[in-house]
Amino acid sequence: LLLVTILITCFGLYIFFFRKHFLDDNKNLVFLLLMIVSSVVFTRLVLTFNVFNVYVVPLCIIPLIIRSFFDSRTAFIVLLIVVLLIGLIVPNALHFVFIQVVAGMVGLYGFVNFSNRSQLFITSMVILLSYSLCYLALNMVVEGDFEKIDWFTFGWLSVSAFLTLLTYPVIYIFEKVFGFVSDVTLLELADTNNKLLRELSRKAPGTFQHSLQVANLAEA
Numbered sequence: 001l002l003l004v005t006i007l008i009t010c011f012g013l014y015i016f017f018f019r020k021h022f023l024d025d026n027k028n029l030v031f032l033l034l035m036i037v038s039s040v041v042f043t044r045l046v047l048t049f050n051v052f053n054v055y056v057v058p059l060c061i062i063p064l065i066i067r068s069f070f071d072s073r074t075a076f077i078v079l080l081i082v083v084l085l086i087g088l089i090v091p092n093a094l095h096f097v098f099i100q101v102v103a104g105m106v107g108l109y110g111f112v113n114f115s116n117r118s119q120l121f122i123t124s125m126v127i128l129l130s131y132s133l134c135y136l137a138l139n140m141v142v143e144g145d146f147e148k149i150d151w152f153t154f155g156w157l158s159v160s161a162f163l164t165l166l167t168y169p170v171i172y173i174f175e176k177v178f179g180f181v182s183d184v185t186l187l188e189l190a191d192t193n194n195k196l197l198r199e200l201s202r203k204a205p206g207t208f209q210h211s212l213q214v215a216n217l218a219e220a
Contacts, residue, residue, distance in 0.1 A: 053156040058163035128161035
């Protein structure tokens with residue numbers, strides 16, 4: 001209870017000092033706490049029923065989803081809180097925390113400037129690569145023998161990396177539930193093949209071009 005309280009307090013202090021505007025709308029806090037609690041509960045269920053290896057839980061999906069609605073720093077802080085909380089209940093906690101934090105950071109780097117669906121696939125591949133390197137390196141340190149590596153765990157990590165592809169539909173669900181607007185939606189709305197934008201360019205070409213120029217200036 002004390003350890004969990006410390007971590008949640010650290011998260012609360014981060015919000016209070018660095019993201020105070022989140023407090024203006026309760027749905028922001030509800031969403032972030034839901035991500036934390038649901039991740040821990042799901043992992044606890046996986047450990048309890050012992051049907052799958054705990055490494056199959058796609059924790060890297062958390063920072064990607066949060067980054068879609070908020071900023072990278074908030075996404076990383078939430079990932080850190082989640083991984084540390086789960087680290088209290090999983091076996092080989094040091095290995096688990098190290099692998100998940102590194103993979104989560106790498107996933108965030110690949111998701112910073114999300115512009116198309118193929119980028120999500122590339123991000124999943126990069127996460128898989130980071131999983132593989134971290135797992136192999138940690139096992140070589142502990143076992144000291146390449147032949148003693150548990151390849152079944154490696155397979156579960158591969159499944160976890162593949163499950164990060166679910167980020168796109170999950171983002172859509174959270175958009176509808178919480179009323180958020182993600183970078184993905186903004187990109188779709190900015191598509192000039194959009195029916196409304198095509199009508200604007202046909203009926204008011206001057207306004208259309210002027211809007212594009214102002215948008216480019218604002219982005220710059």
